[in-house]
Amino acid sequence: MSVESATAIQRNQVDLLDFVDWSGVECLNQNSSHSLVNALKQGYREDEGLHLESDADEQLLIYIPFTQVIKLHSFLMKGPEDEGPKTVKLFANKEHMGFSNVSDFPPSDSAVLSLDNLKGKPFTVKYVKFQSVRSLTIFIEDNQCGGDVTKVQKIVLYGTTVETTDMKALKKIEDH
Amino acid sequence: MVLEATMICIDNSEWMRNGDYAPTRFQAQADAVNLICGAKTQSNPENTVGVLTMAGKGVRVLVTPTSDLGKILACMHGLEIGGEMNLAAGIQVAQLALKHRQNKKQQQRIIVFAGSPVKYDKKVLETIGRKLKKNSVALDIVDFGEEDDGKQEKLEALLSAVNTNDSSHIVHVPPGPNALSDVLISTPIFTGDGEGGSGFAAAAAAAAGGVSGFDFGVDPNLDPELALALRVSMEEERARQEAAAKRAAEEAARQEKGGEQPSNSQDTTMTESGTVTAPEADNKRNDLTDDETALLEQAIAMSMDDPRTSHSVGDTDMSEATTEDQDLAFALQMSVQDNPKDSASQTEMTKVLGDQSFVSSILASLPGVDPNDPSVKDLLASLQGQSEAQQKKNEDKPPNEEDK
Numbered sequence: 001m002s003v004e005s006a007t008a009i010q011r012n013q014v015d016l017l018d019f020v021d022w023s024g025v026e027c028l029n030q031n032s033s034h035s036l037v038n039a040l041k042q043g044y045r046e047d048e049g050l051h052l053e054s055d056a057d058e059q060l061l062i063y064i065p066f067t068q069v070i071k072l073h074s075f076l077m078k079g080p081e082d083e084g085p086k087t088v089k090l091f092a093n094k095e096h097m098g099f100s101n102v103s104d105f106p107p108s109d110s111a112v113l114s115l116d117n118l119k120g121k122p123f124t125v126k127y128v129k130f131q132s133v134r135s136l137t138i139f140i141e142d143n144q145c146g147g148d149v150t151k152v153q154k155i156v157l158y159g160t161t162v163e164t165t166d167m168k169a170l171k172k173i174e175d176h
Numbered sequence: 177m178v179l180e181a182t183m184i185c186i187d188n189s190e191w192m193r194n195g196d197y198a199p200t201r202f203q204a205q206a207d208a209v210n211l212i213c214g215a216k217t218q219s220n221p222e223n224t225v226g227v228l229t230m231a232g233k234g235v236r237v238l239v240t241p242t243s244d245l246g247k248i249l250a251c252m253h254g255l256e257i258g259g260e261m262n263l264a265a266g267i268q269v270a271q272l273a274l275k276h277r278q279n280k281k282q283q284q285r286i287i288v289f290a291g292s293p294v295k296y297d298k299k300v301l302e303t304i305g306r307k308l309k310k311n312s313v314a315l316d317i318v319d320f321g322e323e324d325d326g327k328q329e330k331l332e333a334l335l336s337a338v339n340t341n342d343s344s345h346i347v348h349v350p351p352g353p354n355a356l357s358d359v360l361i362s363t364p365i366f367t368g369d370g371e372g373g374s375g376f377a378a379a380a381a382a383a384a385g386g387v388s389g390f391d392f393g394v395d396p397n398l399d400p401e402l403a404l405a406l407r408v409s410m411e412e413e414r415a416r417q418e419a420a421a422k423r424a425a426e427e428a429a430r431q432e433k434g435g436e437q438p439s440n441s442q443d444t445t446m447t448e449s450g451t452v453t454a455p456e457a458d459n460k461r462n463d464l465t466d467d468e469t470a471l472l473e474q475a476i477a478m479s480m481d482d483p484r485t486s487h488s489v490g491d492t493d494m495s496e497a498t499t500e501d502q503d504l505a506f507a508l509q510m511s512v513q514d515n516p517k518d519s520a521s522q523t524e525m526t527k528v529l530g531d532q533s534f535v536s537s538i539l540a541s542l543p544g545v546d547p548n549d550p551s552v553k554d555l556l557a558s559l560q561g562q563s564e565a566q567q568k569k570n571e572d573k574p575p576n577e578e579d580k
Contacts, residue, residue, distance in 0.1 A: 056310040
């Protein structure tokens with residue numbers, strides 16, 4: 001466990017940002033001026049001024065599909081001390097969830113983020129439950145202070161890819 | 177062209193029997209619903225619309241979101257009026273129906289017709305509104321019928337709880353001579369968040385108003401080819417008139433220059449023929465008297481105003497020719513520019529010139545010009561040759577020029 005450094009890129013875990021299928025990314029209850037892109041996309045998430053904010057209440061439901069099957073090792077969620085997320089539930093391979101059915105089935109993993117996590121310490125998930133993940137749903141249930149607005153500065157997912165065929169690398173066999 | 181799934185909540189309570197909207201409130205509502213369904217399905221073929229009733233025995237879904245307009249219109253028949261409207265339950269059932277839509281990519285929208293008094297209080301409505309916002313459901317409210325105290329306030333509060341980025345709207349329709357549907361056509365409920373109105377809405381508005389706001393009274397949406405043809409011919413006519421005006425201005429300038437015969441841009445498509453005619457016309461020119469000059473100038477002026485009249489064209493061509501090389505060169509330039517427009521007039525003129533007997537008769541009519549004069553005969557011969565050459569060239573031109 002001590003191998004895990006603060007930046008937590010251990011062994012061959014990679015940032016799964018490259019495998020996110022941006023056309024299907026969705027976030028329910030986000031404030032339109034502070035959207036998911038601010039927390040997820042390269043460049044945006046490094047910017048301290050940009051963050052993801054919730055709208056009607058403090059809960060957020062983030063749906064992230066991937067372009068290929070991945071294994072999720074850990075995730076990192078940065079946010080402000082009081083308005084940052086606290087209880088986070090992860091669902092693997094559940095499409096199009098709504099706030100009404102988050103409690104219908106048990107999450108693949110759930111996390112209660114501490115202040116350390118919010119500063120940048122990644123949270124390691126139950127690896128066995130995330131062996132073949134096509135899509136990930138992140139449900140942020142409440143925040144640290146219990147207020148009406150949850151703010152997330154940065155979301156990073158770490159993991160590896162399963163050996164799947166890279167369709168772009170396939171070359172057509174020449175006909176005789 | 178937003179991809180949308182819509183649920184329409186109809187009020188079929190006892191309050192809908194009232195006749196303050198023609199013919200009854202319920203009928204006006206039904207018409208409006210039909211129009212909305214049509215507009216939604218037309219703006220995007222993949223849009224789906226569903227209908228539910230809020231009053232009667234309880235909230236009842238008549239048809240789940242479908243893109244089949246016939247099904248929707250059919251279910252509007254045979255609806256019974258009775259009971260009291262249950263707004264909160266109606267919206268919640270609508271939300272549920274939208275949640276189970278088949279195409280998850282569609283945006284969710286609820287349209288509520290609130291005709292009877294609202295018995296829920298503001299807090300409850302606001303909670304419902306927030307829940308809709310959280311699930312990114314847009315809400316349109318049509319406030320008509322009963323003007324209960326506080327109803328407008330409550331509905332406004334509901335709207336502000338739901339509204340994100342102006343995707344939700346409320347319309348208050350007071351009773352009056354205008355049909356409910358007509359009033360709704362101009363609202364964002366129909367035009368879909370200010371996208372500029374689908375063609376359906378625009379056409380419906382035009383039909384209702386009886387005035388088309390488009391050029392030439394033709395809707396480009398309905399008949400693009402006709403609109404295009406009208407516009408093109410308008411521009412061509414304008415260009416023709418401009419060319420004629422330019423020629424007339426040019427004429428006036430030339431006449432001021434030295435009283436010499438101004439060059440006619442018509443007879444100089446062929447530069448060779450032009451130069452051939454010049455010297456001979458020159459000779460002929462010297463034979464004419466001063467009176468003749470004045471008369472000819474008049475004729476030219478008249479013919480310039482109406483270059484299409486073949487008679488005067490023939491006249492002009494006979495009498496005019498450049499005497500100064502400068503004028504000729506300038507005229508050649510002008511004519512080359514004006515060529516496309518002049519080709520039509522040239523064609524006519526060519527035919528006229530081709531008819532030698534006609535030409536000589538014209539000459540005979542001119543006082544002081546003797547057709548038997550050798551120089552005149554030479555001129556005629558050269559013009560004959562020129563017109564033949566012109567005809568050959570005109571064959572190359574697009575045939576529709578001839579048709580004009």
